[in-house]
Amino acid sequence: xxxxxxxxxxxxxxxxxxxxxxxxxxxxxxxxxxxxxxxxxxxxxxxxxxxxxxxxxxxxxxxxxxxxxxxxxxxxxxxxxxxxxxxxxxxxxxxxxxxxxxxxxxxxxxxxxxxxxxxxxxxxxxxxxxxxxxxxxxxxxxxxxxxxxxxxxxxxxxxxxxxxxxxxxxxxxxxxxxxxxxxxxxxxxxxxxxxxxxxxxxxxxxxxxxxxxxxxxxxxxxxxxxxxxxxxxxxxxxxxxxxxxxxxxxxxxxxxxxxxxxxxxxxxxxxxxxxxxxxxxxxxxxxxxxxxxxxxxxxxxxxxxxxxxxxxxxxxxxxxxxxxxxxxxxxxxxxxxxxxxxxxxxxxxxxxxxxxxxxxxxxxxxxxxxxxxxxxxxxxxxxxxxxxxxxxxxxx
Amino acid sequence: xxxxxxxxxxxxxxxxxxxxxxxxxxxxxxxxxxxxxxxxxxxxxxxxxxxxxxxxxxxxxxxxxxxxxxxxxxxxxxxxxxxxxxxxxxxxxxxxxxxxxxxxxxxxxxxxxxxxxxxxxxxxxxxxxxxxxxxxxxxxxxxxxxxxxxxxxxxxxxxxxxxxxxxxxxxxxxxxxxxxxxxxxxxxxxxxxxxxxxxxxxxxxxxxxxxxxxxxxxxxxxxxxxxxxxxxxxxxxxxxxxxxxxxxxxxxxxxxxxxxxxxxxxxxxxxxxxxxxxxxxxxxxxxxxxxxxxxxxxxxxxxxxxxxxxxxxxxxxxxxxxxxxxxxxxxxxxxxxxxxxxxxxxxxxxx
Numbered sequence: 001x002x003x004x005x006x007x008x009x010x011x012x013x014x015x016x017x018x019x020x021x022x023x024x025x026x027x028x029x030x031x032x033x034x035x036x037x038x039x040x041x042x043x044x045x046x047x048x049x050x051x052x053x054x055x056x057x058x059x060x061x062x063x064x065x066x067x068x069x070x071x072x073x074x075x076x077x078x079x080x081x082x083x084x085x086x087x088x089x090x091x092x093x094x095x096x097x098x099x100x101x102x103x104x105x106x107x108x109x110x111x112x113x114x115x116x117x118x119x120x121x122x123x124x125x126x127x128x129x130x131x132x133x134x135x136x137x138x139x140x141x142x143x144x145x146x147x148x149x150x151x152x153x154x155x156x157x158x159x160x161x162x163x164x165x166x167x168x169x170x171x172x173x174x175x176x177x178x179x180x181x182x183x184x185x186x187x188x189x190x191x192x193x194x195x196x197x198x199x200x201x202x203x204x205x206x207x208x209x210x211x212x213x214x215x216x217x218x219x220x221x222x223x224x225x226x227x228x229x230x231x232x233x234x235x236x237x238x239x240x241x242x243x244x245x246x247x248x249x250x251x252x253x254x255x256x257x258x259x260x261x262x263x264x265x266x267x268x269x270x271x272x273x274x275x276x277x278x279x280x281x282x283x284x285x286x287x288x289x290x291x292x293x294x295x296x297x298x299x300x301x302x303x304x305x306x307x308x309x310x311x312x313x314x315x316x317x318x319x320x321x322x323x324x325x326x327x328x329x330x331x332x333x334x335x336x337x338x339x340x341x342x343x344x345x346x347x348x349x350x351x352x353x354x355x356x357x358x359x360x361x362x363x364x365x366x367x368x369x370x371x372x373x374x375x376x377x378x379x380x381x382x383x384x385x386x387x388x389x390x391x392x393x394x395x396x
Numbered sequence: 397x398x399x400x401x402x403x404x405x406x407x408x409x410x411x412x413x414x415x416x417x418x419x420x421x422x423x424x425x426x427x428x429x430x431x432x433x434x435x436x437x438x439x440x441x442x443x444x445x446x447x448x449x450x451x452x453x454x455x456x457x458x459x460x461x462x463x464x465x466x467x468x469x470x471x472x473x474x475x476x477x478x479x480x481x482x483x484x485x486x487x488x489x490x491x492x493x494x495x496x497x498x499x500x501x502x503x504x505x506x507x508x509x510x511x512x513x514x515x516x517x518x519x520x521x522x523x524x525x526x527x528x529x530x531x532x533x534x535x536x537x538x539x540x541x542x543x544x545x546x547x548x549x550x551x552x553x554x555x556x557x558x559x560x561x562x563x564x565x566x567x568x569x570x571x572x573x574x575x576x577x578x579x580x581x582x583x584x585x586x587x588x589x590x591x592x593x594x595x596x597x598x599x600x601x602x603x604x605x606x607x608x609x610x611x612x613x614x615x616x617x618x619x620x621x622x623x624x625x626x627x628x629x630x631x632x633x634x635x636x637x638x639x640x641x642x643x644x645x646x647x648x649x650x651x652x653x654x655x656x657x658x659x660x661x662x663x664x665x666x667x668x669x670x671x672x673x674x675x676x677x678x679x680x681x682x683x684x685x686x687x688x689x690x691x692x693x694x695x696x697x698x699x700x701x702x703x704x705x706x707x708x709x710x711x712x713x714x715x716x717x718x719x720x721x722x723x724x725x726x727x728x729x730x731x732x733x734x735x736x737x738x739x740x741x742x743x744x745x746x747x
Contacts (some may be wrong), residue, residue, distance in 0.1 A: 031559070035614055048614060050596055052558075059551065066596045068607030080603040081595045091547035094587075101598040103579075104586045108646055109602035118587060124546045126587065137606050137649065143702070153584070155546055161584055174737060183584035190533075197583035204729045211580040215572060222572050226580075232642030233694045238731070241706040241738040242694035246724020250641045250692075256573045270573060276641060277692035283639065289620070294486065299620060310692065312639035318627055320619040334619040336627035340635065344673065352628030356617035368617040376631045378660065386616055 032393040039386045060087050078137060080111070094118045099135055104128060105151040105165025106181020106199040108209065108235070111135035112147060124155030126163070144171040144237050151181075160186035160194075169237060176237040178202040191217045201234040206247050208234035220260035226272075227253040251275040254282075264291040274309045281309025297324040313341035332356045346377035356386075366390040429483035431520035431528070439468075441513040441520075442506075449506040457491055458502075490529050497560040499553055508538075532564065548591045557592045564592075575622050579646075602647050634671075641693035653699030683712075683719060691724060706741065714742040 033050040051065045062085040068078050083098025096116045103109040107130075114132010131148035146169070153163030162184050169177040179199045186194040198210040208231050215224035231249040236242055254272025261267050271284040285305040292298030301320040307313060316338040323331045338350040356370035372384040434444070442449055444460040451458060465478045472478065479488070494500070506513070514521045516530045535541075535553070544550065550557050563570055570578075582589050589597075600611050601623075611618075612625045624636065637644050644652075657671065670676075678684035690697045701708055712719030733739035 037614055052594060052596070064595050066599050066603075078607045080599040080606055083595065089549075089551070091544070091549035100595055101602045103582055103598065103602065105583055109579075109598065111599070111603045111606055120547045120587075122543050122546060135603075135606055137651070143649065158542055158545055163584055171737075181583075185581060185584035193581075195577075195580045195584060197580050203731065204727070206726075206728075211583075213577055213580050215577070217571075224572050224577070226576070230640075230642045232645075232692070235642050235645045236695055236698055238729075239737040240694075240698055240702060241709055241741060242690065242698040242702070244723055244727060244729070244738060245691045245694055247726040248691040248724065252640075256576070258572045268573060270576075274639070276639070277688065281639075301620065307635065307639050309639050312635040314632070314635055316632075322619055330617070332617050332619045334627055338628060338632055350628055350631040352631065354616065354619075354627075356619075358617040370616050372616075374628055374631065376628070377634075388614065388616070 030393075033390065035388060035390045037386065037388045039384055041382075041384045060089055061085075062087065079135075092120050092122075102130055102132075102147075104130075105153075105163050105167075105183050106179045106197070106209075107147075107149065107165065107167050108199075110147065114147070124158075124161075126151070126153040126155075126161075128152075144169040144176040144239070146170045153183075156186070159188055160184065171237060171239045174239060175203060176239045178238075179208060201231070201238075203238040204234060204243065204247075206231060206234060207249075222258040224256045225254075226256070227251075248277055249275075250277070264294075265289070276310045279310050283307045283309065292323075297330070298322055308341075311342070315339050315341075328360045328362075330358045330360075332358065347375060347380075349375070350377065351375050364392040366392070427481070427484070428487070429528075431517075432522060435514065435521055440511070442511070448502045449511070451502040457495055459488060459491065487528055490527075493560075493562065494529060497555050497562070499555060548587055550591050558594050560592075573622075575624075637696060638693065642695055644699075645695045648699075651699075651702075653696070657700065679718075687722070706738065710741050717742075 031050070031052040034047065035049075036047040038046075047069045049065070049067045049069065051063075051067075053063045063083070064085065065082040066080040067082070068080055079099055081098075081100050083096050083100045086095040088094065094117070097114075099111065099113050100116065101109055102112045102114075102116060111134065112130070112132040113135050114130065116128065116130040118126065118128040120126050127150070129150040131146070133146055134142050134144065136142045147167065148170075149165060149167030151163050151165035153161050155161045163182070165181040165183070167177075167179050167181070168175060179201055181197070181199045183197045184195065188194070192214070194212075194214045196210075196212040199208045200206070201208040207229060210229040211226070212228075213224060213226040215222060229249055229251050231247050233243050233245055233247065252272050252274050254270060256268065256270040259267045259269075266289045267286070268289075269284075269286040271282065273280070273282045275281075283306060285303060287301065287303040289299060289301045292300065299320070299322045301318075303316075303318040305316040305318070307316075316336060318334070318336045320334045321332065325331055333355045334353065336352045338352075339348065340346065340350070352372070352374040354370055354372045356368055358366070358368035360366045366389070368386075368388045370386045372386060374382050374384075376382060444464055445458045446464070447456075448458040459479075462472075462478045465482075466472060474481075505516070509515045516534050517528055518530070518534070519528045541552075544552055554560060610625055612621060612623055612629075615621060629636070673685070675684050676689075677686045709719075709722070711717070713722045729739070731739050733743040735744065
């Protein structure tokens, strides 16, 4: 634990030093945002601070930090991201060091304390290597100790890219996970986008995760077809006892359609068939968004949803509304009603509602207050008040 | 017949009333500027946008003022400012944003197209243009920028893409259910995403294992935000997790479940309620529902029973134990069952 705390201190000092260097340069591009949120449900207020700095004199240097601070049941503070980014001015290379979110190729998003380096060639080849330790909340236990890997990709005539990747996770020097991945993104014609990703588990041979989607656009219509395959047991570290139960994948195949029915009216609908644990089911939803003015400051929305797979069976309805009141004030409200097929002692309906008043000034101040009320499976009724104060500063 | 006629009339009135709301009819006096009419009359663009052909990157916007209009329209029909109705404020605002965020000079471009402004500003030649500002695809018709595209070197034209905060109109369009789509697209083009999005865009959701800083939590007043955790998610979360096994592990660590369940006293312990239904674990053949549930979503079990909690399983399912063989028919592994974890917990006699 002491080593971890020392490691974090070193990372914090390094980032702070780099940030200081950025701040001391003249004519910097520095963005700062701070949010403080308080709610009656939580024991004490909490806050989120975003600090992002880029140096116009030295455009190859950037620093970004995102820190959560608050008394949230033992979680006093934690760093979500804090890293230094060095970039070759023409985009031929990039280095990130510190805490950041890594997501590329076969690697599903992971918060990493480590380093990532990327090199690009003008003919469209990309090589990326990364390594580090997974960020654990409050320097606590990790499910594995070290992650390392890389990705090699090649663009295809500026119409897409294909990549292969490898990632290895180790726990106490043992391999906790080893995955090979492949990914593809194509836009062969202006109206068609295709993307796919697959990760193959080398430790327990089989496909851990695969996704494919294709979207076509024509005027006000956009139709997307998608399919996914996920093997939950393979998503756990192979050192977990729960990874040995066998391959029981969940699979989904479906379509999402967007229709701009009128200049201010969008309709989105989605339907999918699912196979979960050998049971066939599905889900579907339809949503309509109506903007009440050209800028979309005022809006009305309605959404109906049905989930019917395995033991997860419920029907939901959601209504939203936003109305500008002038002088930077805006009233918003949201109502959701969920009716489970099998209440099982959790109540036959779970209503939830929120009414909020928000204010935004041109100088970067924001304030919002809301009352939230619900009847949940745990509580017959529950009322919660929320308040947020935010300040954004941008120094061009 | 009479009823049908009445219905048609009522429906027509209803549609007419809705037309303004839907954006089919105009509710404000402003409308797109009549560029087409001026082009048809042979009015040169530079007659109104004077000086634009010699403009530098830092120059003024050259948007005409009322004084420019009355040079030709000597008897205006109204005393108010022409720009109040002729032309839309958001189009002028767009021009100001472009001036701030793009490295662009009209001068050399005007000379290159020999004064044919409509070659880029296609909207100026249309009767009811959707936009006057050219899309990026229009730039690409002359400027190949292949090298810059491959190396994500956007700085040559864009001053600061992240600060620009303008969604692309003609490429990488984020329409449809983009929250669902973004993962598969980011897998192959993370560096492309990074050309506009800073790290905090990812961390806002994917660092949820570290802190409860989700946009839906912080920006509770933004009711148009989409995503899994909107509205009464706390009520739905168990059913949402069961409907899409493994999806929670995309962002949440294994300890997320137990931390929250302990706080809300829905976890093993004194005075706590069990989240499992009666008969979840049984000594009867089949062992109750827990085996099936564990195979469908083992990550959900690991959320509370991971780490030292695995001994709960080992107690019954160790080799020779009363729980029997937990491996499914499809199980295979390259591990050494006597030496490697977790195999040795059951096969090797202990941790």
